[in-house]
Amino acid sequence: MSDPALQILLVDDDEVLRDLLRTFFQQQGVEISVLHDASGLARRLQRERPSIIVLDVMMPGVDGLTALKQLRSGGDSIPVIMLTARAEGADRIIGLELGADDYLGKPFMPQELLARIRAVLRRQGGMNGGPVAQRRAPCRFGAFEFDFATRTLCRDGKPVKLTGSEYALLEAFASHPLQTLSRAHLLELLDGARHRLTERGIDVPVWRLRRLLEDDPSNPRRVRTVRGIGYMFVPDQVDEHNLA
Known part of the structure; x- marks a missing residue:
């Protein structure tokens, strides 16, 4: 073909x-x-x-x-x-x-x-028949802008370096804001075999991503832990009661 x-x-x-x-x-x-x-x-x-x-x-x-x-x-x-x-x-x-x-x-x-x-x-949405990344609006949160089309993350307009696993994880979160994602679901989204990840292994790139995105990684506001299930990405401040 x-x-x-x-x-x-x-x-x-x-x-x-x-x-x-x-x-x-x-x-x-x-x-x-x-x-x-x-x-x-x-x-x-x-x-x-x-x-x-x-x-x-x-x-x-x-x-x-x-x-x-x-x-x-x-x-x-x-x-x-x-x-x-x-x-x-x-x-x-x-x-x-x-x-x-x-x-x-x-x-x-x-x-x-x-x-x-x-x-x-x-x-990555770069071939006919797949999702077209260029049509997806950038995800903006705080000082950050994540561009699906160019595969870049910027903070205050300056590029932030991402590893392959960090990019893939952020893309998964940004594509599912305010959704609770189990570790198993994240593994599917990340193609865990390609990234050499297990369900518990996802916790490591999550921790690394928090270091990039959070003011206080030990008290994350954007990449939150949903106890016993997985994680939720909260792009900006929302009503805490709505997340209960």
């Missing part, structure tokens, strides 16, 4: 793999461009904005994890799928915490990579 609107930027030093994926995606009607290392990634993104970046971890010079960290620290939330030949789970966890949207180990079938790309973009 052709995806004329889908544009992929592949960053990998393996020439054989680059040629293989370029041929495959072109046969699928998908536009793809390539870089042989990550040193010029920032410059490329200044003149080209692909739908998604497929980024290899192990490269000479600037490695994939460093490139990803530079992207996210600069406030760029473009979707990124990491490729790795390593079997260690630590690399995957680091990548996801730095803000990767998914991880794929080598070797892999090109069809699997395409499926994962489509899944990431569907979650």
